[in-house]
Amino acid sequence: MADNALVRHFENRIPEMLEFAKELVEHESPSTDPQAVNRFSAFLRGVFEAEGATCEVFPGTDRGDNLKLTWGQGDKQVLVLCHMDTVWPVGEVARRPFRVEDGKVWGPGIYDMKAGFLYTLEAIRAIKQLGIKMNRKLVMVFNSDEEIGSTSSRALIEEEAKKSEFVLVLEPSVRGGGLKTSRKGQGTFSIQVTGVSAHSGSDPERGVSAIGELAHHILALHALTDFQTGTTVNVGVVSGGSRSNVVAARASAEVDVRVANASEAARVESALFGLKPTRSGISVNVTGGMVRPPMERSEGIARLFQQAKAFAAELGFELTESATGAGSDGNFTAALGVPTLDGLGAVGDGSHAIHEHMVIDAIPGRIALLVRLITEMG
Numbered sequence: 001m002a003d004n005a006l007v008r009h010f011e012n013r014i015p016e017m018l019e020f021a022k023e024l025v026e027h028e029s030p031s032t033d034p035q036a037v038n039r040f041s042a043f044l045r046g047v048f049e050a051e052g053a054t055c056e057v058f059p060g061t062d063r064g065d066n067l068k069l070t071w072g073q074g075d076k077q078v079l080v081l082c083h084m085d086t087v088w089p090v091g092e093v094a095r096r097p098f099r100v101e102d103g104k105v106w107g108p109g110i111y112d113m114k115a116g117f118l119y120t121l122e123a124i125r126a127i128k129q130l131g132i133k134m135n136r137k138l139v140m141v142f143n144s145d146e147e148i149g150s151t152s153s154r155a156l157i158e159e160e161a162k163k164s165e166f167v168l169v170l171e172p173s174v175r176g177g178g179l180k181t182s183r184k185g186q187g188t189f190s191i192q193v194t195g196v197s198a199h200s201g202s203d204p205e206r207g208v209s210a211i212g213e214l215a216h217h218i219l220a221l222h223a224l225t226d227f228q229t230g231t232t233v234n235v236g237v238v239s240g241g242s243r244s245n246v247v248a249a250r251a252s253a254e255v256d257v258r259v260a261n262a263s264e265a266a267r268v269e270s271a272l273f274g275l276k277p278t279r280s281g282i283s284v285n286v287t288g289g290m291v292r293p294p295m296e297r298s299e300g301i302a303r304l305f306q307q308a309k310a311f312a313a314e315l316g317f318e319l320t321e322s323a324t325g326a327g328s329d330g331n332f333t334a335a336l337g338v339p340t341l342d343g344l345g346a347v348g349d350g351s352h353a354i355h356e357h358m359v360i361d362a363i364p365g366r367i368a369l370l371v372r373l374i375t376e377m378g
């Protein structure tokens with residue numbers, strides 16, 4: 001059967017793939033180190049250009065460069081998204097070197113999401129080598145700052161998404177291999193409270209405590225959490241005051257917001273920006289906003305998933321879907337109404353954790369799925 005032949009093609013290439021995976025891991029690329037990210041992007045550019053891709057570089061300012069690669073021809077296009085940056089500092093590979101053990105590949109960034117480059121490269125090579133017909137071009141955006149909010153790459157991602165029939169995001173799968181068909185939106189906010197300092201023993205009535213004020217707002221914000229609708233508001237960091245015998249003149253908080261739909265985003269945002277001082281002498285200033293809109297499971301996404309599930313069944317594995325509270329660049333493209341399938345990358349576990357790994361057995365089927373999505377969808 002042709003599909004099994006496609007899976008077998010990738011099974012036979014596992015040794016070469018593991019060598020490439022090692023190179024991916026060893027090009028360390030923390031979001032906050034533009035030089036390191038650019039060394040990695042130069043490496044990737046060379047590899048994909050060697051397969052016939054054309055590359056446009058969008059220089060980052062205080063971030064690494066973002067790449068747009070185009071492969072193949074056609075009026076229509078499919079967009080593949082992979083982020084080059086990881087959460088790991090340079091030097092992490094020396095502490096936790098790349099290794100293959102127990103049928104798994106271990107190394108910083110392999111699961112989130114360097115495996116995405118391996119999958120995409122192998123898909124292109126197979127389409128070429130096996131002469132698989134393609135009626136659209138493949139556009140790939142490799143960005144440098146996904147882990148820190150994609151502020152320098154968002155415009156490029158959105159521009160290419162608007163030109164695309166659908167978007168494939170090579171972020172890691174959910175544990176067990178499922179795709180991500182909905183993601184919560186995420187926001188980050190800071191609250192600065194200013195009060196009036198005073199000696200807590202001799203002049204306490206002259207003071208207005210910024211800490212007391214902030215405490216009041218923290219409780220109100222936590223009350224916005226509604227597990228039913230999927231909304232969470234977490235005041236994750238607080239600081240303030242100077243000494244125990246001083247009425248605190250300053251206090252601040254950092255808040256993480258997660259929402260499942262746009263109306264909840266609006267509700268929480270307006271509550272945050274509507275915070276008012278409860279006492280005179282106090283000022284409350286809120287900054288920040290929603291970083292990523294929610295990726296809601298639209299009809300287009302559901303249709304894309306059903307097709308992927310059918311392809312997977314033909315390729316010999318069962319594909320499931322789930323929702324996640326974590327965001328990705330798929331949030332941006334889905335929010336534009338472009339059908340987006342996320343979590344197509346590595347099967348494994350341990351995003352942002354030291355047990356990060358990818359399962360080798362799952363690789364051939366997953367790349368075969370990617371090939372079929374790129375060449376046969378719609």
Ligand SMILES: [Zn+2]
Nearest residue numbers: 083112113171
């Ligand atoms: Zn990621």
